[in-house]
Amino acid sequence: xxxxxxxxxxxxxxxxxxxxxxxxxxxxxxxxxxxxxxxxxxxxxxxxxxxxxxxxxxxxxxxxxxxxxxxxxxxxxxxxxxxxxxxxxxxxxxxxxxxxxxxxxxxxxxxxxxxxxxxxxxxxxxxxxxxxxxxxxxxxxxxxxxxxxxxxxxxxxxxxxxxxxxxxxxxxxxxxxxxxxxxxxxxxxxxxxxxxxxxxxxxxxxxxxxxxxxxxxxxxxxxxxxxxxxxxxxxxxxxxxxxx
Amino acid sequence: xxxxxxxxxxxxxxxxxxxxxxxxxxxxxxxxxxxxxxxxxxxxxxxxxxxxxxxxxxxxxxxxxxxxxxxxxxxxxxxxxxxxxxxxxxxxxxxxxxxxxxxxxxxxxxxxxxxxxxxxxxxxxxxxxxxxxx
Numbered sequence: 354x355x356x357x358x359x360x361x362x363x364x365x366x367x368x369x370x371x372x373x374x375x376x377x378x379x380x381x382x383x384x385x386x387x388x389x390x391x392x393x394x395x396x397x398x399x400x401x402x403x404x405x406x407x408x409x410x411x412x413x414x415x416x417x418x419x420x421x422x423x424x425x426x427x428x429x430x431x432x433x434x435x436x437x438x439x440x441x442x443x444x445x446x447x448x449x450x451x452x453x454x455x456x457x458x459x460x461x462x463x464x465x466x467x468x469x470x471x472x473x474x475x476x477x478x479x480x481x482x483x484x485x486x487x488x489x490x491x492x493x494x495x496x497x498x499x500x501x502x503x504x505x506x507x508x509x510x511x512x513x514x515x516x517x518x519x520x521x522x523x524x525x526x527x528x529x530x531x532x533x534x535x536x537x538x539x540x541x542x543x544x545x546x547x548x549x550x551x552x553x554x555x556x557x558x559x560x561x562x563x564x565x566x567x568x569x570x571x572x573x574x575x576x577x578x579x580x581x582x583x584x585x586x587x588x589x590x591x592x593x594x595x596x597x
Numbered sequence: 598x599x600x601x602x603x604x605x606x607x608x609x610x611x612x613x614x615x616x617x618x619x620x621x622x623x624x625x626x627x628x629x630x631x632x633x634x635x636x637x638x639x640x641x642x643x644x645x646x647x648x649x650x651x652x653x654x655x656x657x658x659x660x661x662x663x664x665x666x667x668x669x670x671x672x673x674x675x676x677x678x679x680x681x682x683x684x685x686x687x688x689x690x691x692x693x694x695x696x697x698x699x700x701x702x703x704x705x706x707x708x709x710x711x712x713x714x715x716x717x718x719x720x721x722x723x724x725x726x727x728x729x730x731x
C-alpha cells in the first residue's frame with residue numbers, strides 16, 4: 354500500500370469524519386421523527402374564566418369546593434405549619450354589607466388577573482401568566498421571597514413552610530416556594546373542568562372560555578349582572594362574581 | 598502514515614467503548630423487567646436505543662429542563678420526556694412491596710449523582726414514587 358503523506362491523511366480523515374457525522378445526524382433525525390406527540394402550546398385566543406353566583410352557592414358548596422381542591426392538588430395536610438402558615442388555595446370568605454347587614458359567602462381563590470400584580474413584582478420571573486390567562490408560579494425559578502404574596506390584593510397565595518413528600522404527580526410542591534390556585538391547569542389542558550367546579554352540582558360555578566361567544570360563561574355574563582372583586586384596581590380578573 | 602490512521606481510529610473507537618464498562622447497578626423494578634424480557638422500553642416509546650442511552654446519560658438535565666419550561670409556561674403536555682415516566686419504570690420495590698423513593702441512596706437517580714457529587718434538586722418538590730399502586 355502506498356504510504357500516505359500528510360495532506361492525504363487529512364483528506365481521508367476529514368471524509369471519514371464527515372461521513373460519520375452525516376450518518377449520526379440521520380440517526381438523530383429518525384429518532385425524533387418517531388417521538389410521541391406533544392400537545393400544542395396554548396394561545397391567547399382563549400381566556401379561561403369562572404363565574405361564581407353567590408346567591409346559588411351555599412356554604413356546603415364552598416366546603417365541597419375546598420375539599421375537592423385539597424384532594425386534587427394535595428394541599429392542606431401540612432403537619433408542622435400553624436395558623437397563617439397553612440396553605441389556602443381557596444378560601445371561604447364572609448362579606449357583610451354594613452348598610453343592610455346582608456351577608457354573602459364567597460369562595461375566594463386566585464382571580465387570574467389580566468394584569469396580575471404578582472407577576473409585576475416577581476424578581477425572578479417565576480410568577481407568570483400563561484397565554485390563555487392562567488396565572489401560575491414556576492417553582493423552578495421561585496426563590497421564596499414572597500413579594501407576590503404582598504402584592505396580591507386577594508391574599509390568594511400561600512407559602513410552603515415545611516418539607517413535603519407524596520405530592521401529586523401533576524402538582525409538585527416544595528418547601529420554600531409560593532403556591533396558589535392553578536385553575537387546575539393540568540385538567541384544563543386535557544379539556545376537563547377544574548376540580549372545584551366539578552364539585553358543585555348546581556350551576557352556581559361556571560367555568561369556560563371568556564372569549565368564546567358560544568360558551569356558557571360568555572352567554573351568562575352577557576345576560577346577568579356580575580362584578581369583579583376590587584374592580585377599582587383595574588386588574589380585569591378572570592374570576593367574576595354575581596349576587597354581591 | 599498507516600500507523601497514524603490506526604491511532605486515530607483507535608481513539609475514535611475508544612470513545613465509543615468508553616461507555617461499555619459503565620453499568621447502572623439499580624435500574625428499578627419495571628426497567629429491569631423490560632431489560633430481562635429483552636424489550637427496549639425507550640425504543641418502544643419512540644427513541645432509538647443508542648440515542649436513548651447517550652441522551653439519558655449525558656443530556657437528561659437539558660432535556661428535562663427544556664421540557665419543564667415548555668410544559669409549565671406553554672402548556673405543552675405529553676411526549677417522550679416526562680419526569681413521571683422516568684420514575685414510573687426506574688423506581689425499585691422493597692420487601693414490603695412498597696416503592697422506594699427514587700432519590701434515596703443507591704436508587705436509580707442517586708447512584709450516579711452520588712458518584713459525581715451533583716445534588717439532586719428535582720425531588721424537593723416532585724413526587725419520588727409512581728402514583729399508581731403496585
